[in-house]
Amino acid sequence: MDSEILLQFKNIHVHFGGVKALDGVSINIDEGEIVALMGPNGAGKSTILKTIFGLVKPQSGQILWHQKPLSPIPYEIVNLGIAFVPQGRRVFRHLTVEENLEIGGYIIKNKTELKRRKEEVLDIFPALKAKRKLRSGYLSGGQQQMLAIGRGLMVDPKVLLLDEPSLGLAPKIVKEVFAKIGEINQRHKTAIVIVEHNLKSLLEIVDRAYVLDKGRVVATDTGKAIIQSDILEKVFLGKI
Numbered sequence: 001m002d003s004e005i006l007l008q009f010k011n012i013h014v015h016f017g018g019v020k021a022l023d024g025v026s027i028n029i030d031e032g033e034i035v036a037l038m039g040p041n042g043a044g045k046s047t048i049l050k051t052i053f054g055l056v057k058p059q060s061g062q063i064l065w066h067q068k069p070l071s072p073i074p075y076e077i078v079n080l081g082i083a084f085v086p087q088g089r090r091v092f093r094h095l096t097v098e099e100n101l102e103i104g105g106y107i108i109k110n111k112t113e114l115k116r117r118k119e120e121v122l123d124i125f126p127a128l129k130a131k132r133k134l135r136s137g138y139l140s141g142g143q144q145q146m147l148a149i150g151r152g153l154m155v156d157p158k159v160l161l162l163d164e165p166s167l168g169l170a171p172k173i174v175k176e177v178f179a180k181i182g183e184i185n186q187r188h189k190t191a192i193v194i195v196e197h198n199l200k201s202l203l204e205i206v207d208r209a210y211v212l213d214k215g216r217v218v219a220t221d222t223g224k225a226i227i228q229s230d231i232l233e234k235v236f237l238g239k240i
């Protein structure tokens with residue numbers, strides 16, 4: 001099947017003072033695929049997501065959305081169908097599960113539509129549905145991560161950007177979160193860009209992986225090929 005290129009980075013440079021956070025990064029995200037961005041601390045992974053979402057402005061290079069140049073501005077980006085779930089499982093702890101989801105759907109002005117989306121998202125996460133009236137501060141870590149993802153899904157995005165969804169979760173819960181991500185991708189054909197350091201279990205579900213180091217892409221391949229290669233070891237041991 002020919003899937004269309006949804007989002008493209010062409011030779012993107014992002015500098016913070018003397019730090020080259022992104023030093024000529026080119027990446028493609030096709031419709032409906034799961035893409036992993038991997039690499040050590042400071043490699044530039046979060047900067048890629050922030051740049052897609054318009055939170056960071058590149059000094060040079062081009063971003064294309066459906067093959068057309070894009071200058072991302074956060075508010076407009078959501079309307080295009082791009083949702084961002086930042087690092088750190090940020091839920092509004094004093095608000096209920098439902099209220100958190102409603103905040104995720106803030107661009108939906110029609111109340112009936114907002115309610116419909118909320119029910120759809122709760123159907124994806126039965127554990128949250130059972131706790132819809134509970135303040136989210138009382139949820140477990142894994143449930144809070146599901147809620148953060150659910151909040152991103154409220155706008156029914158074409159692309160979901162996830163920054164380290166496994167952070168601080170036990171391995172068993174990480175597996176559950178990844179299974180959910182796989183299910184969302186399969187059922188809704190949502191393209192997913194997921195940032196992780198070095199997780200082979202994630203690579204099993206991804207179509208394409210980019211390995212980054214010091215602001216550069218040092219390898220690109222299918223998830224399976226990256227698992228079989230020694231590139232991650234090399235990067236993490238600083239042998240590149």
Ligand SMILES: Nc1ncnc2c1ncn2[C@@H]1O[C@H](COP(=O)(O)OP(=O)(O)OP(=O)(O)O)[C@@H](O)[C@H]1O
Nearest residue numbers: 016019020021039040041042043044045046047048
């Ligand atoms: N707003 C900023 N101001 C200055 N430097 C920044 C800023 N944001 C990122 N950097 C620097 O850019 C580089 C890339 O940072 P980035 O957060 O993208 O890395 P990362 O791959 O997400 O790392 P981690 O795995 O630790 O989250 C780092 O050297 C970081 O210190």
Ligand SMILES: [Mg+2]
Nearest residue numbers: 045046047087
């Ligand atoms: Mg990061």
